[in-house]
Amino acid sequence: MPDRPPVVIPETITVHLGPPDAPAENITVPFAEYIKNVASSEIYPTWPEEAIRANIYAQISYALNRVFTEWYRSQGYDFDITNSTRYDQSFVAGRDIFENISTLVDELFNDYLTRGNAVEPLFAQYCNGTTVTCPGGLSQWGTVPLAEQGLSAEEIVRSFYGNDINIIRNAPIAPNLGGSWPGTVFRLGDVSEDVRTIQNRLNRISTNFPTIPKIYPADGIYDADTERAVRAFQQQFNLTPDGIAGKATWYRLAFLFNTVKRLSELDSEGLTLEDISRQFPETLREGASGPGVQLLQYFLAVAGEYYDQLPRWQAAGIDGIFGPQTRAAAAAYQRMLGLPETGVVDRTTWNALVSTYRSILAAQPTQGWLEEVAGLPDIFLVEGMRGDAVRQAQMLINIIARGYPQVPTVTVDGIFGPATRDAAAVIQSLAGLPPTGAIGPLTWEDMAQLARNVLGASQTAEGQYPGYPVGEEANA
Structure with missing residues (x-):
């Protein structure tokens, strides 16, 4: 089975019963019930069915855009959407639901609109079309004559938003986890898809804020370039400039990323599948490999x-x-x-x-660094790191270089610089691993084995080595 698709329908949505900054109650309701309430509050059940359908498509997409972009949560709020029509859609807690609207929402609640090649739900701005107009958006009352002329809901939607509008049908349903932050503080040496998300967001934000350096490649490895970019972002936006991506940095990144890409506007730059493709699987299950x-x-x-x-x-x-x-x-x-x-x-x-x-x-008690796999560093070593673990890796690299001429020797100084990164990448290519230059458990394993092979092949007798030292004094 593939990983979860980029857009899912949340089982529930949390509504703030007032403007964003007002001290008002939050209530959590099933997503379909929320849409039924909004539709019953904003349109008339006596309208032609295709007009009602077109409005429901817009209401679903609007709400999904708020959830998908974490518009409010990325600003520190604990809800997904408000019921203030100044900001969002009308929602009246406890109101009666019209029967025909309820039936249509049950059919349509996991359908939504996108534009062109973008994957995010369209920010389907709309207005009533009488007392309020919104250029480029859908006119609620304007859907009625179009339906009376025989246009379908799809045709009505495209007449307002454009011919490049798609209707995504039968999207999967999943629990609303209350925010995208994974609960982990990311720092130098971490490797994950979440790190890659941080890198991709920083790269796009840096186009608008060039004091933030670009990260290349965006490979999910929290290296020195990533740390520098995070620190520059934090300085730019008045966060503690420690180069560590915690919850505050994660959500500030989300908010600025949404802002520069205009994901919550009708003229959104759009997210493509390439933008959100995953290097690391969200799940691993039987049949996977690599x-x-x-x-x-x-x-x-x-x-x-x-x-x-x-x-x-x-x-x-x-x-x-x-x-x-x-x-x-x-x-x-x-x-x-x-x-x-x-x-x-x-x-x-x-x-x-x-x-x-x-x-x-x-x-683990301290054991021989070459003989035992256990006891090796518990995080990935990446460019920018320092310490004994880096020194151990450099010693291994230099032993391997004696038997493999394609592997360059490095200075054993405990500083993970470009030379160490490049040497590690060559070793990874020899071992059939992705040549990232980051040294994780698999690379440690293969480095240890390659070093054993070199030492074993160079022995002239049991316990005898060809005259070069093996240990902490070993150097290029």
């Missing part, structure tokens, strides 16, 4: 060494193919933590597994 699965298996294997409830792994099982063994191990891990036992690794399971992996490494 480095992401291999990393999952590695984490499960390490956890299996320390928890009796989990199965033990053989090295051959870490093959990058999500088969029955991987599914069973994932399900066992979920059972151990009290998570839904699906065998499918979603965002919650993945984050928990990474946390378990880091906890195991933190509890």
